[in-house]
Amino acid sequence: MIFKDHHIISMTSFSKDMIDHILETAEKMEPIALGKQKSDLLSGKVLAVLFFEPSTRTRMSFETAMYRLGGDVLNLGSVDASSIAKGETLADTIRVVDSYADAIVLRHPREGAAFLASEFSTVPILNAGDGAGHHPTQTLLDLYTIKRQSHLDGLKIALAGDLKYGRTVHSLCYALSLYGAQITMISPPELRMPEEIINDLENRGAKVTEVESIEEAIGDVDVLYMTRIQKERFPDPAEYQKVANRLKITTDLLKDAKQELRIMHPLPRVNEIHPDVDDTVHACYFKQAFYGVPVRMALVALVLGAIE
Amino acid sequence: MGEEKELRVRRIKNGTVIDHITAGQALNVIKILGLPDASEGVVSILLNSPGEHGKKDVVKIENRELKVTEVDRIALIAPNATINIIRNFNVSQKKKVHIPEFMEGVIRCINPNCISNSNEPITSKFNVTVDDDRPKLRCTYCGRVISENIAKHLL
Known part of the structure; x- marks a missing residue:
């Protein structure tokens, strides 16, 4: 499978075979990501990291992915101090940076920014989030977490929280539909998954059910994927509090869960997962954050043609 | 009566007549086609003209033959429009618009x-x-x- 010079813009361009290949490659990268093995696979290569919006784990995991493979990172630094503050267009920034680097990681506040960058760049673009649009490397690391900590085939997964606006859950659901997953949506009525997406998922082979509380689903699922509910979605703070309290995981709630249940969260969490849950066998959100490293190592190595 | 109808906007000798435009959309058609900048000839616009299937708009562009690719863009707002290329007062080509991909x-x-x-x-x-x-x-x-x-x- 040839990934060399491919842009990684959105999950919609990935087939199941392509996803499987990335996840298998990531698995081979894991010992290097853990520091147990050394690698100079990307020695002499430069990755430019352009973040027009703050991010901690996505930026750091791309950087560490590159360092672990012996490559170098060129960071844009603060947007305030750069030419962007002087009004340079993204197109111009990309045309300049692509002559300094072998690949570009981009996070930008506007939807479609990564696609625009791919139109102007002579090197591969890796989309690390474009506004409310796509964030394919997050989806791939979520899939990798499910594969490593549970199983992708025959998966029963529940997604809880803000399913209306959360781009990560939309993109994850589309990818899971390729594996014929049974998906249970848990959300308050005001944050339900858009009908159009549910119809799409069913047409693509996923089985979807909707419930309003975690209790209704917890006994049956292999993976519970929690997301943060944002306060600003609710005009009334009391209403937010009510909803937030209802969608909270506690050790008490986990009594009915299967031993194999794994709880995921893209982080940062606020209070939707009680800290006591961290010590249970079910918690795998910190592991999930780590998995971002081997997945991004795999992606960078693939698009740079260092491996096939 | 027929003569009166014809005289509302006179026949053109050479150019393009866009007929059967959804009533009320002629000005948008003009905008999409970039007229009048895109043509130096006279452009006539007929709004709410009575047609066989109710009201329609018509645009006549003198001395300019529009290309199909140019005109297909108007299909978004006037899907039933027809394009008539006029040469020496006769319709030399007649085409329907198609919504481009x-x-x-x-x-x-x-x-x-x-x-x-x-x-x-x-x-x-x-x-x-x-x-x-x-x-x-x-x-x-x-x-x-x-x-x-x-x-x-x-x-």
Whole structure:
């Protein structure tokens, strides 16, 4: 499978075979990501990291992915101090940076920014989030977490929280539909998954059910994927509090869960997962954050043609 | 009576007549075609003209033969329009418009946060599909779909 010079813009361009290949490659990268093995696979290569919006784990995991493979990172630094503050267009920034680097990681506040960058760049673009649009490397690391900590085939997964606006859950659901997953949506009525997406998922082979509380689903699922509910979605703070309290995981709630249940969260969490849950066998959100490293190592190595 | 109808807007000797435009859309057709800048000839516009199937608009452009690719862009707002190429007062070619699969630089994306609505050196781009006879435009950049009131979003 040839990934060399491919842009990684959105999950919609990935087939199941392509996803499987990335996840298998990531698995081979894991010992290097853990520091147990050394690698100079990307020695002499430069990755430019352009973040027009703050991010901690996505930026750091791309950087560490590159360092672990012996490559170098060129960071844009603060947007305030750069030419962007002087009004340079993204197109111009990309045309300049692509002559300094072998690949570009981009996070930008506007939807479609990564696609625009791919139109102007002579090197591969890796989309690390474009506004409310796509964030394919997050989806791939979520899939990798499910594969490593549970199983992708025959998966029963529940997604809880803000399913209306959360781009990560939309993109994850589309990818899971390729594996014929049974998906249970848990959300308050005001944050339900858009009908159009549910119809799409069913047409693509996923089985979807909707419930309003975690209790209704917890006994049956292999993976519970929690997301943060944002306060600003609710005009009334009391209403937010009510909803937030209802969608909270506690050790008490986990009594009915299967031993194999794994709880995921893209982080940062606020209070939707009680800290006591961290010590249970079910918690795998910190592991999930780590998995971002081997997945991004795999992606960078693939698009740079260092491996096939 | 026939003569009076014809005299409302006179016949043209050479050029293009766009007939059967959805009533009320002629000015938008003009806008999409970039007229009058795109042609030095006389452009006549007929609004709410009585036709066999109710009211319609007609646009006549003198001394300019429009190309099919140029005219297909108006199919989004006037799907039943026909193009008549006129040579020496006779219709030398007659064609229906077809909704193009790809559209560039005609419509503005409805997502205010789309990168195509910023100061980048690009034009808007849409992939066009037809659903129940109605065009559906998906922004190539952000993926947002426009399926209603398309004329409102002309650039």
